[in-house]
Amino acid sequence: MPSEKSSRKSKEKKKKKKSKRSHSRSGDREKRRYHSRSRTPKRHSRRRKVSKWWDVPPEGYGNITPKQFKAMQASGQIPATINGVTPSVLPGALPAVALTLQQTRESRRLYCGGVPFGATDDNMAEFFNNQMLVSGLAVSPGNPVQNVQSNPDKSFAFIEFRSIEETTNALALDGIVFLGSSLKIRRPTDYSTLPGQSSNPTVYIPGIMSTIVSDSPHKIYVGGLPTYLDEDQVKELLASFGPLRGLNLVRDSITGVSKGYGFFEYVDHTITEQAIQGLNNMQLGEKTMIVQYASTGSRRDPQGPVHNVTLQVPGLSSRSSANNLIPTEVLCLMNMITFDDLNDDEEYEEIVDDVKEECNKHGRVKSIDVPRPVQGMDVPGVGKIYVEFYSPEDCTKCMNALSGRKFANRVVVTQYFDVDKYQRRQFV
Numbered sequence: 001m002p003s004e005k006s007s008r009k010s011k012e013k014k015k016k017k018k019s020k021r022s023h024s025r026s027g028d029r030e031k032r033r034y035h036s037r038s039r040t041p042k043r044h045s046r047r048r049k050v051s052k053w054w055d056v057p058p059e060g061y062g063n064i065t066p067k068q069f070k071a072m073q074a075s076g077q078i079p080a081t082i083n084g085v086t087p088s089v090l091p092g093a094l095p096a097v098a099l100t101l102q103q104t105r106e107s108r109r110l111y112c113g114g115v116p117f118g119a120t121d122d123n124m125a126e127f128f129n130n131q132m133l134v135s136g137l138a139v140s141p142g143n144p145v146q147n148v149q150s151n152p153d154k155s156f157a158f159i160e161f162r163s164i165e166e167t168t169n170a171l172a173l174d175g176i177v178f179l180g181s182s183l184k185i186r187r188p189t190d191y192s193t194l195p196g197q198s199s200n201p202t203v204y205i206p207g208i209m210s211t212i213v214s215d216s217p218h219k220i221y222v223g224g225l226p227t228y229l230d231e232d233q234v235k236e237l238l239a240s241f242g243p244l245r246g247l248n249l250v251r252d253s254i255t256g257v258s259k260g261y262g263f264f265e266y267v268d269h270t271i272t273e274q275a276i277q278g279l280n281n282m283q284l285g286e287k288t289m290i291v292q293y294a295s296t297g298s299r300r301d302p303q304g305p306v307h308n309v310t311l312q313v314p315g316l317s318s319r320s321s322a323n324n325l326i327p328t329e330v331l332c333l334m335n336m337i338t339f340d341d342l343n344d345d346e347e348y349e350e351i352v353d354d355v356k357e358e359c360n361k362h363g364r365v366k367s368i369d370v371p372r373p374v375q376g377m378d379v380p381g382v383g384k385i386y387v388e389f390y391s392p393e394d395c396t397k398c399m400n401a402l403s404g405r406k407f408a409n410r411v412v413v414t415q416y417f418d419v420d421k422y423q424r425r426q427f428v
Helices: 002-039 066-074 096-107 121-134 164-173 231-238 269-279 339-343 345-359 392-402 419-423
Strands: 109-113 145-151 156-161 184-186 220-223 244-251 258-266 290-293 330-334 365-369 385-389 413-417
Touching (some): 096 109, 096 164, 121 156, 164 184, 231 244, 258 269, 269 290, 339 345, 345 385, 385 392, 392 413
Antiparallel strands (some): 220 290
């Protein structure tokens, strides 16, 4: 029996030792895990490395956003990868850079009309480069113009720029004067607007009147213009209320003669309403001007009284009173002579004889008066010719015959004149 007790006790001791060893081993494991976690060094945040491959625009697309680039790819304007191989390494394909520049070429070219005689590709490129830099239209240093191809026989040229954005900005130079000629700058006929890209300039350059008038609530229609008035005369007539942003005088595509109407816009839009009220219903020769908003959403009849506006336009006299349209015996001829013509005695006599002879072909001339300048004095009526007829009918015949004709390469403008003022020499 004692032996059984002792064996039982020895077994219990072994169990206790075993349990103690297992507890100690598990505790050691926990300690090791804790120490291993505590020894792990802290991770420091690394500065993000800038990739030299991602979002780098190809050459020729530096001024396009990634969104616009993707839209151009989706529309097929930029070649995509074919079967994992880029078009630049396909047999017979152009290099990727050359293909990209070729595809944007139509968006980087402008048509330039009205190129004067004597203009060359080099002086046109120099002129546009200077204007782009001075006007702030260039987006980066260097010359924006890459190439100029002119056709001297037909007075036009094509100008190629280095970027799409600078091409659009260059449209703001439309109407600029180069070697004495006003240039007309347009998009080529093969141009198509790129996705997300504006086709019209957002820049206005003071002092340049564009020949394009874009559709807007401030676009104004003018009709009833005498067809013999040139663009400079119409410009000065309309600009009496303020500087013009643009003027498009519509002409016949074959003869180039004015059709008697056009569109214009003021730089200061606050004077638009005042100008419409002042110009609408104004009498120009035998014509009555019609001036109103061109946009359907903005068009409305000018309200308030029509103002009598005195306009100083070379070769043009406005009449806002219907009484001045009544035929008289005196005809006033304008835009025919200059101060130099009047100062030369021999030239003066030839002009008087020539005008009298021509007027006698259409009516019986009673007298003629051509005021001459006097040094140190302000002589009324200088620059005009006054012809007196025996009857209003003769005066009307002569007016209809001479109005719009050319004299010394200038368009003749006519109007009736008061007989009493003529006899008292109260010229204006």
